[in-house]
Amino acid sequence: MEILIRPTTAQVATLAADILSEYVKRGATLGLATGSSPVETYKELIRRHREEGLSFAQCRAFLLDEYVDLPREHPQSYYSFIRNEFTSHVDIPDNLVCSPDGTSHKPWEAAEAYERSIVEAGGVDVQILGVGTNGHIGFNEPSSSLSSVTRIKTLHPQTVKDNARFFDSAEEVPQHVLTQGLGTIARAGHLLLLATGEGKANAVKALVEGPVSASCPGSILQWHRHATVIVDEPAASKLENKVYYRYTDEHKPEWQLH
Numbered sequence: 001m002e003i004l005i006r007p008t009t010a011q012v013a014t015l016a017a018d019i020l021s022e023y024v025k026r027g028a029t030l031g032l033a034t035g036s037s038p039v040e041t042y043k044e045l046i047r048r049h050r051e052e053g054l055s056f057a058q059c060r061a062f063l064l065d066e067y068v069d070l071p072r073e074h075p076q077s078y079y080s081f082i083r084n085e086f087t088s089h090v091d092i093p094d095n096l097v098c099s100p101d102g103t104s105h106k107p108w109e110a111a112e113a114y115e116r117s118i119v120e121a122g123g124v125d126v127q128i129l130g131v132g133t134n135g136h137i138g139f140n141e142p143s144s145s146l147s148s149v150t151r152i153k154t155l156h157p158q159t160v161k162d163n164a165r166f167f168d169s170a171e172e173v174p175q176h177v178l179t180q181g182l183g184t185i186a187r188a189g190h191l192l193l194l195a196t197g198e199g200k201a202n203a204v205k206a207l208v209e210g211p212v213s214a215s216c217p218g219s220i221l222q223w224h225r226h227a228t229v230i231v232d233e234p235a236a237s238k239l240e241n242k243v244y245y246r247y248t249d250e251h252k253p254e255w256q257l258h
């Protein structure tokens with residue numbers, strides 16, 4: 001894995017945007033994450049679109065996950081979140097910004113259909129990831145099968161607590177979600193995980209230096225052929241091998257499009 005440590009969240013976003021821009025220029029299929037971690041990166045990509053002509057017109061996108069039984073129009077549905085925070089501000093065709101249908105009365109069928117749509121599109125080239133404080137990626141909670149596919153999941157109480165900040169109360173946070181599985185995520189060509197802040201230090205240490213385990217779903221990055229982890233100093237603060245990672249970073253590791 002490439003572990004890239006940057007002093008500030010702005011520098012994390014700039015480096016992530018540098019990597020993503022190379023894929024966008026090639027009309028890649030982008031895997032998009034929600035939550036707060038990728039927002040600064042999305043803002044920087046929007047700036048490059050507006051000021052530097054970075055075009056997304058040849059791209060398409062798949063979201064990682066979606067709440068079940070939350071209307072698409074709800075501001076906290078991931079369908080709305082990604083448009084408000086990113087895709088409505090660039091020239092990616094809106095009909096090619098795909099997400100699981102959390103409004104379906106048969107969510108298990110919606111999950112299977114979504115998994116098929118990713119395969120039929122030829123897969124995701126680069127998947128942006130955040131990580132939950134409990135080590136989840138997407139909505140794959142601890143104990144998720146490492147080879148799981150898109151399916152319905154029940155949220156861990158810690159995730160409900162963490163995500164309650166986006167709702168009026170914890171009671172409003174949906175309990176069920178549709179999420180790409182860890183096996184689905186692992187099929188992407190390049191995994192790009194972003195984590196900032198002290199609150200993610202334990203999850204970053206577990207996923208980077210801990211065992212590959214269903215107890216820390218983010219640890220699947222250790223198996224991936226091209227995984228990049230970009231963190232700020234607080235999120236990197238519990239990594240034992242910080243000095244080594246910084247050394248490789250100073251030598252500007254050559255990352256290649258997968």
Ligand code: GLP
Pocket residue numbers: 033034035036037038064065129130131132133136137138139159163
């Ligand atoms: C939610 C999302 C994840 C995201 C996580 C962390 O659970 N489903 O995709 O990585 O929150 O969010 P944040 O980046 O706001 O800490």
